[in-house]
Amino acid sequence: MPxxxxxxxxxxxKPYDAVATEPAVYKKWEDSGYFNPxxxxxxxxxxxxxxxxxxxxxxxxxxxxxLFVTLQDLLIRYKRMRGFKTLWLPxxxxxxxxxxxxxxxxxxxxxxxxxxxxxxxxxxxxxxxxQENKHYMEGQLRQLGASCDWSREKFTLDPAIIKTxxxxxxxxxxxxxxxxxxxxxxxxxxxxxxxxxxxxxxVERKDPLYYLKYGPFVLATVRPETKFGDTAVAVNxxxxxxxEWVGKEIEFEGLIGPIKLKVIADEYVDPEFGTxxxxxxxxxxxxxxxVAQRHNLPIVEVIDKYGKLTEKCGKYAGLKVMEARKxxxxxxxxxxxxxxxxxxxxxxxxxxxxxENDILEPRVMPQWFIKMAPLAExxxxxxxxxxxxxxxxxxxxxxxxxxxxxxxxxxxxxxVWGIPIPAWFKGNEVKIQDETPGEGWERDTxxxxxxxSSGQWPFATLGYPDSPDFKTFYPTSVMxxxxxxxxxxxxxxxxxxxxxxxxxxxxxxxxxGLVRDANRQKMSKSKGNVINPLDVAEKxxxxxxxxxxxxxxxxxxxxxxAEDKIKGYKLFSNKLWNIxxxxxxxxxxxxxxxxxxAKDQEYLTQFEALTADITKDIEEYRVYMAAEKLYHYLWDxxxxxxxxxxxxxxKTGSPEExxxxxxxxxxxxxxxxxxxxxxxxxxTEEIWSSMQGIDGLxxxxxxxxx
RNA sequence: GCACCCUUAGCUCAGUUGGUAGAGCAGCGCUUUUACACAGCGAAGGUCGGGGGUUCAAAUCCCUCAGGGUGCACCA
Numbered sequence: 136m137p138x139x140x141x142x143x144x145x146x147x148x149k150p151y152d153a154v155a156t157e158p159a160v161y162k163k164w165e166d167s168g169y170f171n172p173x174x175x176x177x178x179x180x181x182x183x184x185x186x187x188x189x190x191x192x193x194x195x196x197x198x199x200x201x202l203f204v205t206l207q208d209l210l211i212r213y214k215r216m217r218g219f220k221t222l223w224l225p226x227x228x229x230x231x232x233x234x235x236x237x238x239x240x241x242x243x244x245x246x247x248x249x250x251x252x253x254x255x256x257x258x259x260x261x262x263x264x265x266q267e268n269k270h271y272m273e274g275q276l277r278q279l280g281a282s283c284d285w286s287r288e289k290f291t292l293d294p295a296i297i298k299t300x301x302x303x304x305x306x307x308x309x310x311x312x313x314x315x316x317x318x319x320x321x322x323x324x325x326x327x328x329x330x331x332x333x334x335x336x337x338v339e340r341k342d343p344l345y346y347l348k349y350g351p352f353v354l355a356t357v358r359p360e361t362k363f364g365d366t367a368v369a370v371n372x373x374x375x376x377x378x379e380w381v382g383k384e385i386e387f388e389g390l391i392g393p394i395k396l397k398v399i400a401d402e403y404v405d406p407e408f409g410t411x412x413x414x415x416x417x418x419x420x421x422x423x424x425x426v427a428q429r430h431n432l433p434i435v436e437v438i439d440k441y442g443k444l445t446e447k448c449g450k451y452a453g454l455k456v457m458e459a460r461k462x463x464x465x466x467x468x469x470x471x472x473x474x475x476x477x478x479x480x481x482x483x484x485x486x487x488x489x490x491e492n493d494i495l496e497p498r499v500m501p502q503w504f505i506k507m508a509p510l511a512e513x514x515x516x517x518x519x520x521x522x523x524x525x526x527x528x529x530x531x532x533x534x535x536x537x538x539x540x541x542x543x544x545x546x547x548x549x550x551v552w553g554i555p556i557p558a559w560f561k562g563n564e565v566k567i568q569d570e571t572p573g574e575g576w577e578r579d580t581x582x583x584x585x586x587x588s589s590g591q592w593p594f595a596t597l598g599y600p601d602s603p604d605f606k607t608f609y610p611t612s613v614m615x616x617x618x619x620x621x622x623x624x625x626x627x628x629x630x631x632x633x634x635x636x637x638x639x640x641x642x643x644x645x646x647x648g649l650v651r652d653a654n655r656q657k658m659s660k661s662k663g664n665v666i667n668p669l670d671v672a673e674k675x676x677x678x679x680x681x682x683x684x685x686x687x688x689x690x691x692x693x694x695x696x697a698e699d700k701i702k703g704y705k706l707f708s709n710k711l712w713n714i715x716x717x718x719x720x721x722x723x724x725x726x727x728x729x730x731x732x733a734k735d736q737e738y739l740t741q742f743e744a745l746t747a748d749i750t751k752d753i754e755e756y757r758v759y760m761a762a763e764k765l766y767h768y769l770w771d772x773x774x775x776x777x778x779x780x781x782x783x784x785x786k787t788g789s790p791e792e793x794x795x796x797x798x799x800x801x802x803x804x805x806x807x808x809x810x811x812x813x814x815x816x817x818x819t820e821e822i823w824s825s826m827q828g829i830d831g832l833x834x835x836x837x838x839x840x841x
Numbered sequence: 842g843c844a845c846c847c848u849u850a851g852c853u854c855a856g857u858u859g860g861u862a863g864a865g866c867a868g869c870g871c872u873u874u875u876a877c878a879c880a881g882c883g884a885a886g887g888u889c890g891g892g893g894g895u896u897c898a899a900a901u902c903c904c905u906c907a908g909g910g911u912g913c914a915c916c917a
Binding site for chain 1: 843844845846847852853854855856857863864865866867875876877878879880881882910911912913914915916917
């Protein structure tokens with residue numbers, strides 16, 4: 136053995152064992168206290184902060200979570216090494232409606248139902264369920280290497296968070312931006328709650344289109360069962376066919392007695408569609424409601440909250456919508472009031488975004504709404520003048536487009552699992568406070584839309600307005616999350632952050648895409664194509680998973696992830712491990728003052744250029760490029776050239792050449808570990824710990840770029 | 842209907858401010874010579890969706906067509 140006498144730790148004689156190494160490395164980091172910005176070494180004045188998008192505490196982490204952990208941990212580790220006072224604040228979301236759905240399903244499996252439980256009982260069980268999940272998730276985040284400050288962890292139901300949410304609600308109410316309105320909402324008869332416009336989806340369906348005889352008119356509708364709620368028929372003001380009817384009343388025999396309806400003219404009616412005549416049912420169609428507002432039409436509720444016809448429908452009362460549709464159509468036909476039926480009519484229906492079988496019923500109900508126009512304007516300005524910067528420009532465009540079509544936001548939910556709305560009613564009086572105002576007041580039983588509280592997450596978690604953390608870390612530096620919650624969350628945070636604090640909640644928005652399977656299919660349990668991040672992390676190492684998630688993944692774009700790709704970076708880990716072994720065996724005794732020969736000086740210059748390049752890439756959020764460049768350099772330059780060339784130098788070269796080369800290898804290895812650490816934190820820290828003469832943790836080593 | 846994105850090697854994707862193309866996997870070939878068999882090395886592979894334009898120069902900028910995807914939207 137030519138290398139006798141060199142001391143290389145025995146672990147390098149075996150392939151890198153990620154599974155055995157990673158938990159111990161994480162423990163070292165956590166024990167060091169450096170996750171907490173207050174404990175970081177040196178004099179750090181400039182802050183860098185990321186608020187972690189709180190995972191929903193209703194399940195385990197999926198590969199999408201692994202992606203955000205990887206991206207955010209990378210940015211945090213990079214800035215920590217650059218000398219910033221870095222805070223990455225973790226949390227968990229009670230995720231109101233979604234968690235309630237998950238828990239209801241669980242109850243269903245046990246043959247139970249929340250409708251047979253006391254409110255409190257259901258709430259407490261769900262709370263226990265989320266707390267267990269939350270604990271489990273924290274372990275998973277650690278496994279993924281998240282260097283977040285656990286001492287500052289927050290939960291959306293923490294009393295301090297709830298207090299902030301209440302204060303915001305009260306302020307909005309006092310400013311006239313929150314109002315109690317009787318307006319159309321998206322009602323789920325299945326889950327017995329309203330949903331915001333964002334929590335709905337349009338799906339295409341084929342339904343019969345019925346042509347009904349309304350006195351002198353024929354009009355088309357998919358929903359004959361709502362006819363009992365008609366309060367007018369409408370035509371287009373420019374439609375010559377019906378001009379003489381406008382303002383008059385039509386009278387005809389209905390199913391439950393004679394009907395009298397006013398004929399109104401409104402631009403809403405498209406003369407080209409159907410017969411150009413529309414029945415107006417304000418209580419069960421948001422458009423009809425708007426028409427009714429313009430024409431002062433009465434609103435008659437004919438469908439109740441269970442989706443059954445009301446007593447206004449005579450003998451049809453009590454029938455469910457779909458049954459009623461059939462019966463009403465039959466009876467109309469029998470009475471000769473049905474002109475024809477188009478059986479192949481394709482249209483869109485509004486459904487629950489979490490359950491396409493849950494067709495939503497538009498209903499007019501008293502609910503809490505937020506006036507969006509003033510808030511949207513604040514947000515628009517902030518993005519327009521660059522106070523908030525989108526890393527990918529496409530989402531800036533989508534953001535502006537979205538702001539154009541905003542309706543007021545329904546923030547009250549008729550569900551148990553959530554933050555109770557601090558409102559009290561007595562007759563027509565309303566008071567906003569948490570404690571009872573006294574005798575005769577009744578508390579609102581509704582809870583907040585979960586996005587109303589998460590929309591306040593950045594300033595709520597930092598303890599607005601008095602906490603030192605708020606002063607140090609707000610506005611936060613980056614918001615990194617999936618583009619799928621741009622509207623749900625990012626928009627609302629910008630609006631509510633600006634409204635409440637006067638400042639944007641974050642400066643840069645980095646939106647990542649969906650992680651799909653190798654064939655670009657969405658991962659789903661039913662398809663069986665799910666990659667469980669913790670499983671593959673145990674198989675190939677967390678570092679390999681992180682690299683696989685980073686390389687070839689650009690902001691805002693979906694990525695395909697195959698297990699083979701992760702495996703590929705396991706090979707890279709092993710390559711790096713063996714590079715380290717070679718360097719330690721052959722250059723472990725390097726003299727750090729040795730003079731560089733010309734060739735080695737060239738290598739060093741090349742490496743310094745790479746360092747600057749990679750630094751720029753990270754600064755400009757091209758982390759995928761930085762990762763690829765490092766991969767390429769280490770494999771194709773360091774291993775293939777530097778190491779191979781070194782072998783003859785160490786065998787037959789001059790002492791000057793050998794000394795120069797030893798110093799070069801040690802220098803480039805140690806700086807490479809620094810550059811690679813934000814990407815592959817575990818293996819780099821582990822190698823670092825074995826390098827002679829290097830003290831301390833790599834996670835707080837100084838970044839090598841000038 | 843409006844808006845946005847995508848189309849590059851067999852597959853999945855990169856390509857920063859315009860300078861005649863890169864990675865991983867698959868496929869092909871070679872190698873068990875002490876950094877690496879839990880592999881390694883090498884070669885091959887593309888008229889950058891079609892057409893037009895700007896430019897000394899276009900995968901990159903502009904126009905247009907085609908295909909795919911997503912978001913928003915009040916057609917009963």
